[in-house]
Amino acid sequence: MAETGDPYSVAARRHDEREAQRLHAQNEATKAPMVRCPQCRQDEVHFDDQPWCPGCGTVWESGSELADEYAEEFLGLDWYTSIKDGGEEPTSDCSNCGEQAVVKIQPDDATFWTMKCMSCESLFNDRCTRCGAPIQHREEGDLIICTTCWDYVVSRP
Numbered sequence: 001m002a003e004t005g006d007p008y009s010v011a012a013r014r015h016d017e018r019e020a021q022r023l024h025a026q027n028e029a030t031k032a033p034m035v036r037c038p039q040c041r042q043d044e045v046h047f048d049d050q051p052w053c054p055g056c057g058t059v060w061e062s063g064s065e066l067a068d069e070y071a072e073e074f075l076g077l078d079w080y081t082s083i084k085d086g087g088e089e090p091t092s093d094c095s096n097c098g099e100q101a102v103v104k105i106q107p108d109d110a111t112f113w114t115m116k117c118m119s120c121e122s123l124f125n126d127r128c129t130r131c132g133a134p135i136q137h138r139e140e141g142d143l144i145i146c147t148t149c150w151d152y153v154v155s156r157p
């Protein structure tokens, strides 16, 4: 078979390339962001019974403990400053598990998903425009409001 000449195989190859690109984009969109260890900054935190780092051996008591530490190390956010100066809160409540363990993923490691619950591993990428709770916003035109606010809005007379 000719290397590049035959028009059929060229077209087929182009098609395959486009398909590969499309699949790649799709994988990127659904890929979970990496959670870098806030202690050693090298390895990725593993989520078993408790979050732990295989690189330095750190084990966190809870997802919220890891979330607080992550926010402080990578985002420079802590509760003291947030409460004292009214800045951005380091972590948010998770609508799925109720833990205050949702933290913003540092920009280098974020994917389509920009926030993660360090307790139940739920992923989020936007905030409710009404109350600020982390929500999953997938498509243009999605309602950017959390289910709690939605229920409240629709239940009003």
Ligand SMILES: [Zn+2]
Binding pocket: 037, 038, 039, 040, 041, 042, 043, 053, 054, 055, 056, 057, 058
């Ligand atoms: Zn580590």
Ligand SMILES: [Zn+2]
Binding pocket: 094, 095, 096, 097, 098, 099, 101, 117, 118, 119, 120, 121, 122
């Ligand atoms: Zn959660």
Ligand SMILES: [Zn+2]
Binding pocket: 128, 129, 130, 131, 132, 133, 145, 146, 147, 148, 149, 150
């Ligand atoms: Zn809300």
